[in-house]
Structures are given as structure tokens and as C-alpha cells.
Amino acid sequence: MQIKFLGTGGAFDVDYLNSAAILHFRNRNILIDCGFTVFPTLVKKNLIKKVEYILLTHLHNDHSGSLANLLLYKSIVEHSKRPIIIYPSEQFKQHIFDLLEIQVKDPEKYAEFVPLDQFPGIQAIDTFGQHSERYQTYAYVFEDEDSRLVYSGDLGKPDALFDKLDKMAVMKTCVYHDITFEPDNTGHTYYKKLFPYISRYEIFGYHCDPTLNPADNPFRLVFYQKELMA
Secondary structure, three states: OEEEEEEOEOOOOHHHOEOEEEEEEOOEEEEEOOOOOHHHHHHHOOOHHHOOEEEOOOOOHHHHOOHHHHHHHHHHOOOOOOOEEEEOOHHHHHHHHHHHHHHHOOHHHHOEEEEHHHOOOEEEEEOOOOOOOOOOOEEEEEEOOOEEEEEOOOOOOOHHHHHHHHOOOOOEEEEEEEOEOOOOOOOOOEHHHHHHHOOOOEEEEEOOOHHHOOOOOOOEEHHHOHHHEO
16 A cells, blocks of 8 residues: 555645545555645646546545546546546435536536445445534545555544544554644544554644644654655
8 A cells, every 4th residue: 555645734724735645555546535726736746647536535625625627637638537436325425426416417427436345445434423513524444465544534533433443453554644733623633632542553644734733742744754745
């Protein structure tokens, strides 16, 4: 597995672009999230041809805002095969479909929709209501033969994710977790809430303004790990 981030900022951290990544997993290139800065970043970095599969953590604008642009470009400019949108539930598929229908009229003309259970090694963790009240979000777990990669999405309470991970088979696990340095930001995980897990998991923080990083934060921020940036 190899992950490369296209951005590591939150919705308002425009200098650091929307958090999103391309994950090379089992010979597939999976775009994780497609916020409003992602399409232009893919074009600028000449990475858009790599996008074969798309997986969304949720449908806030900083995670899905340029999805329609991406699909239209793949069809009209590249004349390439339709990307596959992987969905974890039928309800979430319908939400994605409704979002795209406003912009492209016929979403299935531009994307193929395939359920997550058709992709061995990928598991969705339902984090409904853990980012915004009564709002659907997902974290994702990717497992290869000897390693596990976890992508949190937006998550206000890390217990929803780590309680699941603690029940899984022991394996080298790297967790990419959204992080905030503001204790009043309940939509994301305050960094100190991750302290109980530092001895069991390798954790990197993303979805933040890295210049606000406090001196006592023990977690490496993705932004400063150049090998993790696309």
C-alpha cells in the first residue's frame, strides 16, 4: 500500500487544500474524497489519469465538492473509462447519486457504482453522527497481507473508530486521523483524545492548519511528511 495526500487542510484551511489522498491498494488507485480543491490539484499535478476508483468518507463540500468536475473531465476530456464509485451502503449510494444528479443529470453515464463488499480488504466503519449531528460519515480500513491502513474521515470522537480497531486481529496498523488543536471543535478529534492510542498504533494527523501545531503534540502531521504528499 502507498498513500499520497493531495491536501491536508480542513474546510477553511485553503492554503493546505482539502484533505484527500490517492491510495495504491491491491493494484488499484483509489481516490479517497474529492473536495472542492481536489479536481484542480489532480490536474495541476498530472495525476488525474490515475483516478480509477473513488471512495468518499462523507458528502460535505470539502470532501465531495469537485466530484462532478472530475467525472465530467474523465468523460469529456480524457474519453476514459468511467471511474468506479465504491459505496458502503445503499443509502449512501443514493446520497451520492442525488448530489451528482443536480450537476450531471445522469450520474451513471459518468461513473459506475459498485458496492464496497465487492472489494476484499476494504472495510467501512460507520461513524454516523460522530462528525455532524444526524449526518452520515464513514472511516475506512484497508488490509493487505501484513499491514493495515486506516483513514478516519471526519470524526469528533475517536472511540468510534478505535473500539473497532482494538477488536481486529493484531497487525501493523497506520492510522491517518483528522485532528484539531481547538478543544471546542467537536466535529473533529482534539489531539489529546488520541493520547490513549499512541502506544498501540502509528498515528498521523491531517485535516488541520499545521502552523497551529502545539509543542506537546506527539503525532506527526501529514503535511510535514513529504514522502506522504503527492
